[in-house]
């Protein structure tokens with residue numbers, strides 16, 4: 566749109582790049598997000614690092630024997646789509662995005678800058694940094710994560726709750742090809758998910774293993790040999806022999822949403838606005854929805870010569886996004902709570918619900934559409 570964009574990052578460049586390289590997670594980007602990357606002219610570069618996700622497989626192993634007792638497959642073909650989305654290692658996704666951004670003359674990134682104050686005026690916001698420098702802008706986009714400073718200084722309330730649960734993430738190689746099937750195994754404590762990665766000559770998948778915090782802590786403290794045994798057991802051999810490659814990292818699981826998405830010349834996006842448990846690939850995909858909404862609002866304002874940082878216009882952004890985010894937060898919270906069931910009656914109820922969704926055409930279509938991100 567020809568606007569000048571200054572990106573401010575608190576971490577210094579080396580720490581930022583280091584944490585980027587150490588991020589062993591991958592992100593399943595659903596089709597609306599892929600469309601945004603295509604429009605931005607960056608998808609071609611990212612696609613070479615991606616694996617298409619063609620089938621979502623939910624396996625229930627919540628019975629007494631702990632074996633798989635029901636498999637529900639949802640295929641993108643049923644709705645005439647080649648795939649639900651693509652899975653991409655985070656460090657490659659971010660690297661390609663950064664390289665692309667540096668190609669714009671009207672883009673700059675400033676590392677190691679700590680925002681200390683914001684002064685808002687009629688037509689602009691002035692951001693002041695610890696080092697005495699300042700930047701003025703019509704609009705500040707608050708993408709400063711779940712503990713957002715911008716959200717706090719604007720007195721925007723948030724609702725947050727946790728589940729005493731963590732996610733352990735790592736990459737595995739495996740004997741049986743994944744065939745572009747993303748597999749989520751439900752037992753108790755949270756799902757164990759295998760998400761296809763590009764093969765690079767060996768079969769590879771990303772693992773998100775969710776469980777109670779104490780169990781994840783114990784898994785991290787285990788010897789390599791004991792961990793391998795637990796991993797093989799938890800995977801229920803769905804991909805044959807499975808081996809961890811590289812490091813593991815753990816992430817606390819919370820749900821959180823901001824009670825409104827705007828402040829004085831401020832629009833909140835991404836985790837500053839919403840945090841989900843990593844189920845159903847909602848996090849970054851919802852952030853793509855924020856981007857779509859905000860950029861079309863800015864575009865309309867530019868066409869009409871209106872101030873896109875005004876309260877009237879930012880209220881439109883809030884109206885467009887808030888309900889959708891809230892409904893998604895409640896939906897993912899319900900799915901996560903169902904994955905946490907320990908009681909036999911509740912686990913059997915979860916199985917019945919899965920069978921019902923899998924076998925009832927209309928419910929099945931809703932599940933497939935939400936898997937596609939529409």
Ligand SMILES: Cc1cc2nc3c(=O)[nH]c(=O)nc-3n(C[C@H](O)[C@H](O)[C@H](O)COP(=O)(O)OP(=O)(O)OC[C@H]3O[C@@H](n4cnc5c(N)ncnc54)[C@H](O)[C@@H]3O)c2cc1C
Pocket residue numbers: 573574575576590591592593594678679680708709710711713714715732734773816834835836837843846847848849850851852
């Ligand atoms: C295990 C796991 C798996 C996931 N899988 C998926 C998936 O498959 N698909 C999906 O869509 N989503 C997924 N997500 C969610 C996704 O990773 C998050 O939505 C995303 O990482 C959040 O990005 P963010 O930019 O909002 O926040 P962050 O990554 O936290 O970035 C915030 C940045 O702001 C900087 N910052 C903070 N405060 C300031 C300040 N005052 N001044 C300047 N800079 C500041 C920080 O240094 C940081 O770099 C997953 C999440 C987890 C934990």
